[in-house]
Amino acid sequence: MALKCKKAKAAYDKTYREANKEQKAAYDKTYREANKEQRAVYQKAWSKANRGVRNALEAKRHALKRKQVPVHLRDCSQEKQRILQTYKLSSILTQATGVQHHVDHMWPLADGGPHWSGNLQVIPAAENLSKNASVCEDTKATIIKSLYTFESERAI
Numbered sequence: 001m002a003l004k005c006k007k008a009k010a011a012y013d014k015t016y017r018e019a020n021k022e023q024k025a026a027y028d029k030t031y032r033e034a035n036k037e038q039r040a041v042y043q044k045a046w047s048k049a050n051r052g053v054r055n056a057l058e059a060k061r062h063a064l065k066r067k068q069v070p071v072h073l074r075d076c077s078q079e080k081q082r083i084l085q086t087y088k089l090s091s092i093l094t095q096a097t098g099v100q101h102h103v104d105h106m107w108p109l110a111d112g113g114p115h116w117s118g119n120l121q122v123i124p125a126a127e128n129l130s131k132n133a134s135v136c137e138d139t140k141a142t143i144i145k146s147l148y149t150f151e152s153e154r155a156i
Contacts, residue, residue: 052088055103059087063115070114070147082117090122100125107143108133118146 017024032039047054060083063069073079086103093101102125107113110133 052091056084056087068109068115086120102128104128107135107140119143
């Protein structure tokens with residue numbers, strides 16, 4: 001019964017927001033301006049507490065800007081979770097070991113690599129920074145093959 005109520009309320013809220021876009025936008029703008037400091041403190045605390053999530057969102061935004069998120073994975077919730085878990089693992093390893101860890105694109109985005117969970121690895125920051133944008137041709141070929149195999153399996 002509760003699920004039906006949630007769905008009905010969500011549908012009502014959506015139609016209300018669509019019917020009152022201008023009023024809601026004006027209210028939101030006024031609220032943001034009146035609560036700037038409060039929101040800044042909240043955002044800073046959230047970013048610190050959710051470092052892995054924040055890093056995953058920044059990486060996705062960067063990859064989308066470069067058009068390097070594979071089309072068949074853009075709205076995939078499982079892929080989103082895989083990437084998020086990789087970034088969370090990086091934060092956990094950094095806290096547990098005291099050594100800074102990064103999520104590395106094995107085939108760098110700067111060299112045309114895809115933002116895909118199969119192209120990510122967690123490595124120490126020093127190693128990631130020393131490798132720059134280099135990639136082994138075998139690694140690149142393996143990633144391309146894996147990505148297209150993954151794509152064809154999803155299509156079935």
